[in-house]
Amino acid sequence: MSVPLRGILGPVVTNFQSGNGEVDAVAFANNLRAHLAAGLHGIVVTGSTGEAALLDERERAVLVEIAREIVPSDRLLIVGTGAEATRTCLRHTRHAVQRGADAVLVVAPHYYGAKTMSAAALRGHYSEIADKSPVPVVLYNIPKYMHFSLAPQLVAELARHENIIGIKDSSGDLELLSTYLSAQSDSFAVMTGNGSTFKRALEMGARGGILAVALFAAAPALEVYESVARGGGGEAGAAAERAQQRLAPLAARIVGDMGVAGVKAALDRVGLAGGPVRSPLLPLAGSELAQLMELLRTAELQLAA
Numbered sequence: 001m002s003v004p005l006r007g008i009l010g011p012v013v014t015n016f017q018s019g020n021g022e023v024d025a026v027a028f029a030n031n032l033r034a035h036l037a038a039g040l041h042g043i044v045v046t047g048s049t050g051e052a053a054l055l056d057e058r059e060r061a062v063l064v065e066i067a068r069e070i071v072p073s074d075r076l077l078i079v080g081t082g083a084e085a086t087r088t089c090l091r092h093t094r095h096a097v098q099r100g101a102d103a104v105l106v107v108a109p110h111y112y113g114a115k116t117m118s119a120a121a122l123r124g125h126y127s128e129i130a131d132k133s134p135v136p137v138v139l140y141n142i143p144k145y146m147h148f149s150l151a152p153q154l155v156a157e158l159a160r161h162e163n164i165i166g167i168k169d170s171s172g173d174l175e176l177l178s179t180y181l182s183a184q185s186d187s188f189a190v191m192t193g194n195g196s197t198f199k200r201a202l203e204m205g206a207r208g209g210i211l212a213v214a215l216f217a218a219a220p221a222l223e224v225y226e227s228v229a230r231g232g233g234g235e236a237g238a239a240a241e242r243a244q245q246r247l248a249p250l251a252a253r254i255v256g257d258m259g260v261a262g263v264k265a266a267l268d269r270v271g272l273a274g275g276p277v278r279s280p281l282l283p284l285a286g287s288e289l290a291q292l293m294e295l296l297r298t299a300e301l302q303l304a305a
Helices: 025-037 057-070 086-098 119-132 152-158 174-181 195-204 218-230 234-257 259-269 287-298
Strands: 007-011 042-045 076-080 103-107 137-141 164-169 189-192 208-210
Touching: 007 218, 025 042, 025 057, 042 057, 057 076, 057 086, 086 103, 086 119, 103 119, 119 137, 119 152, 137 152, 152 174, 164 174, 174 189, 174 195, 189 195, 195 208, 195 218, 195 234, 208 218, 218 234, 234 259, 234 287, 259 287
Parallel strands: 007 042, 007 208, 042 076, 076 103, 103 137, 137 164, 164 189, 189 208
Antiparallel strands: none
């Protein structure tokens, strides 16, 4: 992979047509162009925010094909290929690679719970995927959906695999993040998936973020990243703190509490395409919509007319 795993990557939503629920290819493509034009360093498709668990294989293929046509070679295209069965994950991975993925993001199997998904089971799962994947693998830790965390010792062990290049940690637990950072090296990057703690994660050494909040609030997210990169003190430090204060409530409430429906509603209101969620997910309504609008206004985001 010629482009390093760093910067801010957007884990994009999957757009659906309101009439028939099919993938809205035009809206999806327009969003990708807008995210790249806003300055994001790469795109992640078929991740948690992309409702990957609700997509079939044909839809996954279409999304990757569209993305590969739009994402230039100097920006990363990462595809979520996690699945409960190792063989299914490998099939998703092969299909993604055939359509141009630069790397794959692999969430741990979790249906059978933390006891069954022991270190030995996860070691075998990730090692087989990394051994057989034609492109690099990024580990994905998201306790909100997995209901457990990848053990630091396991991550440190997997980080030594030549085809595992990083981890996305969406826990928001800075103590856990620090243990993952101890495994960081020239060949293994730690990325945060939590916008609420983005600035602190960067200061601790994370190389960037895969942030859903950056889809509708790219400017403050990039300001945090670029200001921290310039140095921690003086005006750069103050700018980073101001931007983080704008970003944190959006990440905590809209992404963290409202979930995919919140992200899609926010996209609609900043002039991008959110649209409907796929059943059984439900759209925002009533008081949550009002809260979302207030959050966007407080963060001084430009809203669509």
